[in-house]
Structures are given as C-alpha cells and as structure tokens.
Amino acid sequence: MNIDDPDSLELARSQWRWRGKHRPPFADVPKQGQVSVWDFPRPPELIRDVREIVVFWGKTLVAQTYGAWAVRETSHPPTFYLPMSDVNEALLRPAGRGSFCEWKGPALYWDLLDGEHRLPRVAWSYPQPLAGAEPLANCIAFYAHHLDCTVDGQRVVAQAGGFYGGWITPDLSGPFKGESNSSDW
Numbered sequence: 001m002n003i004d005d006p007d008s009l010e011l012a013r014s015q016w017r018w019r020g021k022h023r024p025p026f027a028d029v030p031k032q033g034q035v036s037v038w039d040f041p042r043p044p045e046l047i048r049d050v051r052e053i054v055v056f057w058g059k060t061l062v063a064q065t066y067g068a069w070a071v072r073e074t075s076h077p078p079t080f081y082l083p084m085s086d087v088n089e090a091l092l093r094p095a096g097r098g099s100f101c102e103w104k105g106p107a108l109y110w111d112l113l114d115g116e117h118r119l120p121r122v123a124w125s126y127p128q129p130l131a132g133a134e135p136l137a138n139c140i141a142f143y144a145h146h147l148d149c150t151v152d153g154q155r156v157v158a159q160a161g162g163f164y165g166g167w168i169t170p171d172l173s174g175p176f177k178g179e180s181n182s183s184d185w
Contacts, residue, residue, distance in 0.1 A: 009130075012102035016042050018185055020074040030173040037075055037172055043103050044073035046135055053080050056148040057112055057119060063087040063142070069135050073103070075177040075185045077159055077166035080151070081125075081139035092140075095121045099163075105130040110140065119146055124165070141165050 018024060020041040027038040049070040055062040065086035070078040095109040110123040125140045143165050144158035151169050159166035161178035177185050
C-alpha cells in the first residue's frame with residue numbers, strides 16, 4: 001500500500017463492514033459491568049487510560065504506567081500503548097518493519113533482550129503515525145502471549161491469533177477478532 005496515495009489508503013479503510021454503529025447478530029450480550037467490543041468505533045478511538053498497566057517478562061519488570069493510550073476498535077479488545085518513558089528501554093532491540101495499519105501507519109517491531117534470553121517481535125510502535133494517531137508516536141504496545149500483563153491488577157488474556165495485540169480483560173464482551181472464523185469481520 002502506498003501511504004502517500006489517498007485513494008489506496010481510503011480503499012483499505014473502506015473494507016470494514018462493522019464500524020461500531022450496530023452490533024452484529026452474533027455479538028455476545030454484555031453482562032453487568034461489561035462493554036461490548038462491537039460498540040467500539042472504526043476508525044478506532046484513542047482513549048487515555050489511567051489504570052495501572054504492568055508488563056513482566058518472567059520476573060523482569062518491562063513496563064509500568066498509569067498513562068497508557070487504549071486503542072479501541074470495532075471487534076477488538078483494546079490495545080494498550082505505553083509511553084516509552086515508562087518502559088525499560090534497555091530491554092528493547094529493534095526487530096525491523098513488518099506491517100502497516102490503515103489507521104495508525106507503518107509499524108516498527110521490537111524484541112525483548114535480557115542477557116542471552118530473547119523474545120522476538122513481542123512489541124511494536126508507530127514512530128510516525130498517520131493523522132489521528134499522533135499520541136502513539138512515543139509509545140509501544142506489547143503482545144501478551146509470552147508476557148505477564150495486568151490492567152489494574154487483573155491479568156489479561158491475549159487476543160487470539162499471531163497478529164492482533166489486544167488485551168482481553170473481564171470487563172469486555174466479544175467475540176473478538178482473531179478467533180476462528182473471524183477473518184471476514
């Protein structure tokens with residue numbers, strides 16, 4: 001995709017049927033105290049989240065913040081972008097480019113490295129985000145699959161699949177993009 005071509009970008013953005021205005025018939029009914037991810041908008045919204053976000057790799061503290069950005073997009077659990085100033089940057093190593101989001105822009109990937117231990121491509125960032133995603137410029141997000149991540153002390157469940165990086169918490173109802181048979185959502 002050519003990000004300098006507005007038609008190419010608009011074509012990628014227009015592919016989404018579900019945009020948070022109506023829940024599909026297969027959406028779970030939220031229980032008391034839950035929010036449906038099907039009510040999240042597309043394009044996604046960026047919400048400042050003041051809950052405590054903590055990321056551990058084994059016994060090593062990777063990040064801790066009260067100032068994350070939660071990116072909420074239709075059918076996805078939120079992805080939390082943590083300010084780099086609240087991350088142990090000594091553990092990060094660039095892992096190169098790897099994807100493009102039609103809402104956020106070109107992503108850079110990161111490995112975690114601690115001595116001889118490496119966790120490849122476990123994080124990503126948008127150092128030059130597209131318009132509307134500017135608050136993410138100095139932030140990083142982590143896949144929860146191989147890390148211990150919590151939101152206000154609640155351990156998160158990683159969004160299914162190897163590509164999506166949302167964190168599932170008890171206050172959400174799905175189903176969630178990434179689960180089987182969700183490729184056309």
